[in-house]
Amino acid sequence: NEGVDPKTGIRRFYKMDKSKGNGVDPGTLLDERGADVARLFILFAAPPDKDLPWSEQGVQGMSRFIDRVWRFMQTHRDPLRAGVIGGLQMDDGGLDGKAKELHRQIHDSTRRVTNDLEERYAFNTAISACMELLNALYDCPPDDKGSGSSRRLAAAGMHRLCLLLSPFAPHLAEEIWSLLGCEGL
Numbered sequence: 001n002e003g004v005d006p007k008t009g010i011r012r013f014y015k016m017d018k019s020k021g022n023g024v025d026p027g028t029l030l031d032e033r034g035a036d037v038a039r040l041f042i043l044f045a046a047p048p049d050k051d052l053p054w055s056e057q058g059v060q061g062m063s064r065f066i067d068r069v070w071r072f073m074q075t076h077r078d079p080l081r082a083g084v085i086g087g088l089q090m091d092d093g094g095l096d097g098k099a100k101e102l103h104r105q106i107h108d109s110t111r112r113v114t115n116d117l118e119e120r121y122a123f124n125t126a127i128s129a130c131m132e133l134l135n136a137l138y139d140c141p142p143d144d145k146g147s148g149s150s151r152r153l154a155a156a157g158m159h160r161l162c163l164l165l166s167p168f169a170p171h172l173a174e175e176i177w178s179l180l181g182c183e184g185l
Contacts, residue, residue, distance in 0.1 A: 036169035037062045043123035043168055066172055069134055069165070072141075073158065073176050079142035083155025084180045098140040099153055105136035106157050113164045127168055133161050155180070 030038055040062040046052045073080065095103055109129040116126035142154035159180060166173035174185065 033059060033063050034066075034171070036171050037066055040065065040127060040168050044127045045124070047122065047124065065131060065134070066169065068138075069161070069169075069172060069176070072134065072137055073179055076142050076154065076158075077179055079151045080155045080158050081179065081181045083142060083151035083153075084159060084182065086152055086155075088152055088156035088159055094149070095153070099150060102136045102140040102153060102157055105133050106160050109133040109164060110160060117167065123168070126164075130161060130164050130168070133157060133164070137161065 037059065041059050042052060044062060045055065045058050109132060112129040113126040116122040116129070137154060137157045140150070140154065140157075143150040158176065159182070162173050162176045162180065162182075165176075177185075
């Protein structure tokens with residue numbers, strides 16, 4: 001937080017502190033942006049053993065990320081659902097270009113998130129891997145027509161992204177899970 005010294009007019013920055021009355025009310029963040037955005041921001045902004053530097057830009061960034069995931073799902077809901085129902089494509093046979101890159105990114109993101117959660121407790125880099133997978137999905141969206149392999153591959157990517165995001169953004173993950181036609185939690 002910052003303040004201007006009334007005597008000198010010099011801008012000073014102060015660490016957020018409850019005793020100074022300059023903290024951020026988490027209830028406001030939850031009401032305005034939702035629990036998933038709040039959780040993502042907190043886990044992405046600082047390692048568990050460090051202080052959390054508050055950043056409205058960071059909150060906005062996580063909100064944009066959630067919006068991008070939701071927009072991709074809404075835009076491609078029917079082909080993604082058809083891809084899940086038709087069977088997820090997890091082998092790389094016959095893939096080229098962007099499809100091959102999406103396939104590689106699905107596996108790379110899975111490996112990185114798993115390692116970051118189980119071995120390193122590095123939530124920020126795990127979330128970053130999810131962001132990279134989403135970018136790869138945008139680069140290789142499902143085809144509404146054709147053989148269906150692009151639908152199955154994109155569906156596999158969204159299915160995996162949903163699983164990888166579930167510890168960080170469980171509400172969004174449950175909605176996507178349901179829209180994909182998956183059963184259970």
